[in-house]
Amino acid sequence: AQKITQTQPGMFVQEKEAVTLDCTYDTSDPSYGLFWYKQPSSGEMIFLIYQGSYDQQNATEGRYSLNFQKARKSANLVISASQLGDSAMYFCAMRDPNAGNMLTFGGGTRLMVKP
Amino acid sequence: DVKVTQSSRYLVKRTGEKVFLECVQDMDHENMFWYRQDPGLGLRLIYFSYDVKMKEKGDIPEGYSVSREKKERFSLILESASTNQTSMYLCASSFVPIGTEAFFGQGTRLTVV
Numbered sequence: 001a002q003k004i005t006q007t008q009p010g011m012f013v014q015e016k017e018a019v020t021l022d023c024t025y026d027t028s029d030p031s032y033g034l035f036w037y038k039q040p041s042s043g044e045m046i047f048l049i050y051q052g053s054y055d056q057q058n059a060t061e062g063r064y065s066l067n068f069q070k071a072r073k074s075a076n077l078v079i080s081a082s083q084l085g086d087s088a089m090y091f092c093a094m095r096d097p098n099a100g101n102m103l104t105f106g107g108g109t110r111l112m113v114k115p
Numbered sequence: 116d117v118k119v120t121q122s123s124r125y126l127v128k129r130t131g132e133k134v135f136l137e138c139v140q141d142m143d144h145e146n147m148f149w150y151r152q153d154p155g156l157g158l159r160l161i162y163f164s165y166d167v168k169m170k171e172k173g174d175i176p177e178g179y180s181v182s183r184e185k186k187e188r189f190s191l192i193l194e195s196a197s198t199n200q201t202s203m204y205l206c207a208s209s210f211v212p213i214g215t216e217a218f219f220g221q222g223t224r225l226t227v228v
Contacts, residue, residue: 102160
């Protein structure tokens with residue numbers, strides 16, 4: 001069974017600073033996809049960034065980048081120049097074809113940006 | 116605009132009632148998912164469907180069943196609701212390719228009293 005672990009239940013970051021949210025995963029399949037979602041207090045799930053296991057480059061989307069270390073099975077989200085609106089829950093997720101392409105989530109990290 | 120719609124935002128049901136949570140997507144997605152979200156536990160997959168009438172158990176299927184009679188609709192059924200099923204329920208859908216993201220509904224907060 002696949003497993004996603006987010007070890008930081010909560011984090012603070014000063015506005016305008018960068019922050020890294022940790023995510024490790026476990027799968028025996030060489031082909032998989034990794035996702036990060038943001039959930040603000042309003043509750044909607046917002047897709048942020050995707051990394052495929054065979055992608056050579058780390059994914060980037062605006063202020064979001066993914067620090068993908070395949071050998072360590074980690075896919076940390078880096079948010080640069082934090083903004084107050086970044087305060088939210090952040091979830092790491094994985095799709096694994098051996099698990100029928102199910103999308104499995106970690107426990108989440110609550111990020112709080114301080115002014 | 117992409118849309119996943121859950122039939123209710125808030126629901127209060129009594130213990131022992133049969134509860135239906137409905138989810139409809141308008142993107143012609145093959146995959147549909149039901150999750151429950153509890154503080155500190157993240158999103159846990161209840162059931163997954165990859166095609167009409169096809170379903171797979173997720174991590175926590177006990178006490179739940181699902182129905183997918185049409186491609187756009189995926190229903191979650193609590194056969195006999197219990198207080199430990201009080202939670203936020205999220206529906207999502209996606210295309211099949213592994214690199215495609217899932218789109219989520221707004222969630223249903225279910226309280227079983």
